[in-house]
Amino acid sequence: MPELTDITIDKEIDARGSFCPGPLMELIRGMKALPVGGVLAVLSSDPGSAKDIPAWIQKAKHEYIGAFPEQGYTRFVARKAH
Amino acid sequence: MPQHIVIVGGGVGGTIVANLLARSLHRNEAEITLIDSTGKHAYMPGWLYMPFNHLSADSDQLIHPERDLLNHHANLVTGEVQQIDTQNRELRIRHSAGFDEIVGTGGASEAVYPYDYLVLATGARLEPSDLPGLVEGEGKWHHFYSAEASLRLREALNSFEGGRIVITVGGIPYRCPPAPLEFTFLLDEWLRKQGLRDRTEMHYLYPLPRVFPIETVAEVATPLLEERNVNYTIFFNTEAVDTERKIISSLEGEEIPYDLLVLVPPHRGAKVIEESGLGDEQGWLPTDRATLEVKGKPHIYALGDATDLPVSKSGSAAHFEAKVVAHRLIAEMHGEEPANGEANYDGEVMCFLETGQSKATQLVFNYEHPPHPPRPSLYYHMEKQLFNRAYWHLVPQGLV
Numbered sequence: 518m519p520e521l522t523d524i525t526i527d528k529e530i531d532a533r534g535s536f537c538p539g540p541l542m543e544l545i546r547g548m549k550a551l552p553v554g555g556v557l558a559v560l561s562s563d564p565g566s567a568k569d570i571p572a573w574i575q576k577a578k579h580e581y582i583g584a585f586p587e588q589g590y591t592r593f594v595a596r597k598a599h
Numbered sequence: 600m601p602q603h604i605v606i607v608g609g610g611v612g613g614t615i616v617a618n619l620l621a622r623s624l625h626r627n628e629a630e631i632t633l634i635d636s637t638g639k640h641a642y643m644p645g646w647l648y649m650p651f652n653h654l655s656a657d658s659d660q661l662i663h664p665e666r667d668l669l670n671h672h673a674n675l676v677t678g679e680v681q682q683i684d685t686q687n688r689e690l691r692i693r694h695s696a697g698f699d700e701i702v703g704t705g706g707a708s709e710a711v712y713p714y715d716y717l718v719l720a721t722g723a724r725l726e727p728s729d730l731p732g733l734v735e736g737e738g739k740w741h742h743f744y745s746a747e748a749s750l751r752l753r754e755a756l757n758s759f760e761g762g763r764i765v766i767t768v769g770g771i772p773y774r775c776p777p778a779p780l781e782f783t784f785l786l787d788e789w790l791r792k793q794g795l796r797d798r799t800e801m802h803y804l805y806p807l808p809r810v811f812p813i814e815t816v817a818e819v820a821t822p823l824l825e826e827r828n829v830n831y832t833i834f835f836n837t838e839a840v841d842t843e844r845k846i847i848s849s850l851e852g853e854e855i856p857y858d859l860l861v862l863v864p865p866h867r868g869a870k871v872i873e874e875s876g877l878g879d880e881q882g883w884l885p886t887d888r889a890t891l892e893v894k895g896k897p898h899i900y901a902l903g904d905a906t907d908l909p910v911s912k913s914g915s916a917a918h919f920e921a922k923v924v925a926h927r928l929i930a931e932m933h934g935e936e937p938a939n940g941e942a943n944y945d946g947e948v949m950c951f952l953e954t955g956q957s958k959a960t961q962l963v964f965n966y967e968h969p970p971h972p973p974r975p976s977l978y979y980h981m982e983k984q985l986f987n988r989a990y991w992h993l994v995p996q997g998l999v
Contacts, residue, residue: 538771545806573808577852599852
């Protein structure tokens, strides 16, 4: 996994405090709006995101960059591949 | 001088709030006005069954005049709220033809209503234009999210002779999360009774990594889909519908052909919320999850489908929320602190999930505790059927 500081994030969505399916749907909505090649970050405090978000990115064939733990939440980062 | 409490929306939440307030507050202390665009109160859960039964859209099992459900201390205004001005605490309203009562407007078709306290129970609206292909293909896809749409679906099913039926949602959130699953189970049962099931492939598509948002419910529903021979695809976020080629496509890159499409239309908050600049990107009201106050707007409460809360958009949530809103408003009017226990909404929802074959299960949950649905049984199905009838006598009045 690359260091967070090496990545340029084009758009960041704060979905903290929302629960299933909140952060996943925010990521899907964000991906839809992003140009191809763009990097999206979603902040989530929902433990379910650790499973759901990478699974969706894989299914939708985007590029999963990683999950970066912060204080009380996680920053999920992905690149739009198509 | 009585304080003006205005409630916008005569659905389940707005009506319960109006009735609880009317029973608890004296006329000298509060004038209660409910504004509704139609003046009619629909029992939306009834639409789910309409494709399979013989009810007409104006059946008294589905719709009643709002006036008949309201305490006589509450005024009813039939009209469309055009603008909510929270700075000046007033609403701009266009009256519908044939409105029941006007409060001090002298019959003008437009009026301005001042308020001291405001309750926004403005619900959700269907917005097919949010999904490419739906507006162009009007009439060539189906849903059961209005009485009229359910009747059209009934006609389509009555002329259906077999093929692939796709059932899915146009986006999240939508009203009554279990409804697409319930429809699938009821449709399976109906097709069997018609002798059409052998000639029909049923395919349920869902945007999430499971067939229902809550994991414990998905664990009950998934084996039922398998048992009934219903195919399902998860992570299917509908991107477009081509009603000419009869293909539905997803953001994830899948295309699925169909003969009959049943798709819950995309939902948004009410237009007046968007146009008054009060909603988020989808028109939902930013709402405090415990107090139900609209964030940053003193003396304004929101409830039901109109909020951005992470709970089911359902009559059940609105029902429990209405009690909290009424309790807090009464305390506020009396200059008291709201009593513990009734002052905060804890995310409580209690609803049924029809599983077909005269069985149902029950979902009871809140913010902290997920549901643990019991095994589907005749008991819960009968309870739901009873509730469908008892609703009109108990729920809008705030008696339960």
